[in-house]
Amino acid sequence: MTKKNIINPAQTNLKALFLGDKGENVDIYKTILNRMIDEHVGWRQNYMPQDLPVITPQDRRSTSFQATVDNMNEVFNVLSSRLRTDSLPWHSAGRFWGHMNSETLLPSIIAYNAAMLWNGNNVAYESSPATSKMEEEVGLDFATLMGYKKGWGHIAADGSIANLEGIWYARNFKSAPLAIKEVVPHALEDKTEWELLNMPMEETLDLLEKYQDHYDDIKNRTARSGKNLEKLGKWIVPQTKHYSWLKSADIIGVGLDQVIAAEVDSEYRMDVEKLETLIRDLAKQEIPVLGVVAVVGSTEEGQVDRVDQIVALREKLAKEGIYFYIHVDAAYGGYGRSIFLGEDDEFIPYEDIEEVYAKHGVFQGENHWLTREVYDSFKAISECESVTIDPHKMGYVPYSAGGVVIKDVRMRDIISYFATYVFKKGADIPALLGAYMLEGSKAGATAAAVWTAHRVLPLNVTGFGKLIGASLEGAFRFYRMIDGLEFKVGDKVIEMHALTRPDFNMVDYVFNEKGNTDLKKMNDLNEEFYAYASYDKGGTYGNEFITSHTDFAVPDYGNSPLKFVKGLGFSQAEWDKEQKVTILRASAMSPYAHDEKVFNEYSEKIQQAIQHKLEAIYQA
């Protein structure tokens, strides 16, 4: 068994895969968990059964032992109390519409707990043979998910680390042709520096393979040496950039001065026409582009950049001798690609997709979500060099589990710290995984948790596709409910408006008083609503409706929110004065809210809760 799923998933019922909003499946959880513990203890006992236990019955009866257990129990009383006092009720089937958090997969929780008893460290095969193999399989799962036929991947601590690894790849590759020319001058003697800095990835990889005898020398002259960093050009990220992109450009030594924010359109997707202008302007000044980050599932809006258009732009510019690396930040949306893969793990033709969805019961009701734009964007990921994907987001695996995928397994040698021949016999698994990634030690348990998720729910329309579908359907129920909804508070009418039609499962929205044309007043209302719908004023545990919030302000967003703001009736002057709009934000991850009956029940309850909060605000 390699990367394929073990089971026939035809009958998958998502309700069997979560603990349940009220802990309905706690019996299943405990049964499997306790079995896994027993099997672990059996393993301990039967390793050298002739060795007697070192903790004797007399030890266990001793006063100091009992006192230590009592103390431990006391610590657990505190731990339990603190967790219960100050945690968020994201488990609710329909009251939590806030941060990216929800129920996680029961099998992943159990797998983590079980594997943790063996405490493998996946940095090296030697210290974790079982879980290292699982990570290798997970990496291949990721590659298949992205459509990388020769790809490779691994688990990372989180999306920030995965993004940092992405820019590390880009930086070292951009500098590689310069390094090749230094070491093997005849290989590239007719190339100018501009040509070297615009060499397509495939060509660079082929050259590195051709001159593999010089690989170490070449590597030592890449950006890893600390040289040439300033030559590599600009790193372009969308205006809606997550701060982790600034952090990673800082850390990698490329520097914030080299980061350019590409404008987004009123759908909060990168404006590819403007991107083209930008890149051409840079080229005129002989400034190369180190790379472009396309975002699939932006942190604040869940929007999906037009990866297909960015790829097409690159193809067009390549004919003019301009090439740039593309990293896809799909930390949030990466698992979403599973809803486009058929049983054979191939991308489903657009014309067949509704039929496939019907066959596998991906949506309960009508499919309000899918657009051709989103389809094309997800499809084109297979043309990009590397991807960030977070199992702890739409993989429904507990924190923390990120992931990195590369298009061509050969790429990993550019960042590695050991020669590729350091393999162990009989396995295609690196003896030292830590040599091929940014981190060192890492929990084997994380690999077990992700591996188990992928085995229970294959990464296509028969498995994860269904779960992603449930989440999208829930999101669209929420979106269709709130957009245009009105509340009456005293003599005022308060309207709800969605920011945009969501590309994925995130719904951004605002409240506004009917007829209000004062932008600051609207921002204050939403800020105040957030306070009541969060730990700030509303508490966590007793709170009947929970959401999150953000600000779209000019320094980051430019004027991209203007169309929305104007659509609400505010003038350009108001926007110019206020310079920001406060947004409420719902990451709709509940695996239950897609169900019509469930949603309708909660829809009433949350409308009531919203009414109460608005009344509290206006009466304050």
Added chain:
Amino acid sequence: MTKKNIINPAQTNLKALFLGDKGENVDIYKTILNRMIDEHVGWRQNYMPQDLPVITPQDRRSTSFQATVDNMNEVFNVLSSRLRTDSLPWHSAGRFWGHMNSETLLPSIIAYNAAMLWNGNNVAYESSPATSKMEEEVGLDFATLMGYKKGWGHIAADGSIANLEGIWYARNFKSAPLAIKEVVPHALEDKTEWELLNMPMEETLDLLEKYQDHYDDIKNRTARSGKNLEKLGKWIVPQTKHYSWLKSADIIGVGLDQVIAAEVDSEYRMDVEKLETLIRDLAKQEIPVLGVVAVVGSTEEGQVDRVDQIVALREKLAKEGIYFYIHVDAAYGGYGRSIFLGEDDEFIPYEDIEEVYAKHGVFQGENHWLTREVYDSFKAISECESVTIDPHKMGYVPYSAGGVVIKDVRMRDIISYFATYVFKKGADIPALLGAYMLEGSKAGATAAAVWTAHRVLPLNVTGFGKLIGASLEGAFRFYRMIDGLEFKVGDKVIEMHALTRPDFNMVDYVFNEKGNTDLKKMNDLNEEFYAYASYDKGGTYGNEFITSHTDFAVPDYGNSPLKFVKGLGFSQAEWDKEQKVTILRASAMSPYAHDEKVFNEYSEKIQQAIQHKLEAIYQA
């Protein structure tokens, strides 16, 4: 309750804090774990008790639900089988003398499992109020452990990431005076560039505080801009460097060309006299030193650099206008500092230490370990700028949990991505922890696991000190047993020799045929012994004695192994020909092997196992 422990640890019995080599405490484990699960489920049920469960009895009875549960059970059969087939028996009380792995603290395992059910993400306070507070407390624990009165710390994914954060701090600080001069020229108008690049940390921090109105401008001109990286000078790491130090210099943009390996002496500690010569030579060429890494618990030998001498050197050179950052890589040895802290968390005066150990029962037998050198080295950590400490190593917390500690909380602003005023009212906890560290999302469960470990075992001689003591005592039992031990195989006598007197709990050693003067032959013997004492030829589960190995080769180690090699009777010519010595390596972490009775029982068994392996080698 803040960072102080909850319980009176006077009676701590370490045997109550582990699952047991044969699972002796599985009843305690299951009782607490199941209680924590019940308390979690109760919390779910009582959040809005008027909401009915969404998973109904009818759902649970359905065919698809049952089929999904069956499928899940089948996946768990595979998971369990694979874990049991391919994992390492480090749980053994006395047969595992290999990699840094052992039993981990039962309370930490349970705490992780419990907190995971709430799945907090410590990137932001909002999404994890309970576990964010725990991480803040853990960070203060770390600071107290290192003797940082104004310090701060946090959990990191692992030691590599923590080390990378250390060099990130060093890089940005080294460039800060240049940045200050650019933004506020009058503040430093009389300083030369050389003086700016040798400004003591304290002075830089005071200037940044003084000109805090310009802080953002100044930060934008530090190394985070991508500028001035090549001016910052050399990064000095010990010759015994872990490859993560090369990786981090690559990633941070300083570059491998700026890394200098400082020679180690025959005790595998950095040679501080040679370090002084090196730094003075650089200064003559006007090349500054970005920083020096002192290692407390080297990966291959467990040795402890003379931090006190490095600090003294810095004080001496500071008078001549030379200053460098010191980062302590105590990923392995960091928790070791707890054996030097008294009940009041203060460093114990050297003359009182044996008395304190006797009072708290830190050692069962005689203290063979402690030397003044090691004492002074640990003590001087409080004078260094930052420290890496891994709870998943000597903190006996499951993978993965690293940590970073800084001497002065003000330092964190130099790497942050939000202004310091982004605090939430009523708490000293940053609203966005992710803005003050390299990573983003991170498991709240890790914080709970480390927090629980620190509450059950305080970080001083009453708690962790005892556990560290047990580990050291076990290591010294092993060291004293093997050094000089002889085996008779046919007509040959095979001797065992320890590499050096261990500074900590790692014992490196070799086998050699009596009278053999052929270094390659000895290396082959040890390589072969390793094969039999590892998964390679010996298997994992059925293996009666397990160890790990490494090579000390000239490219990394220079001639530092020469004294040891000569002491075994090999000539200089042999060393020059062979250029490496193969070493076997035992990280002695068992919490049981310090016990005289336990050790003696296993000592016979492992000598027998070694005998069998040697016979197998010689008969092959």
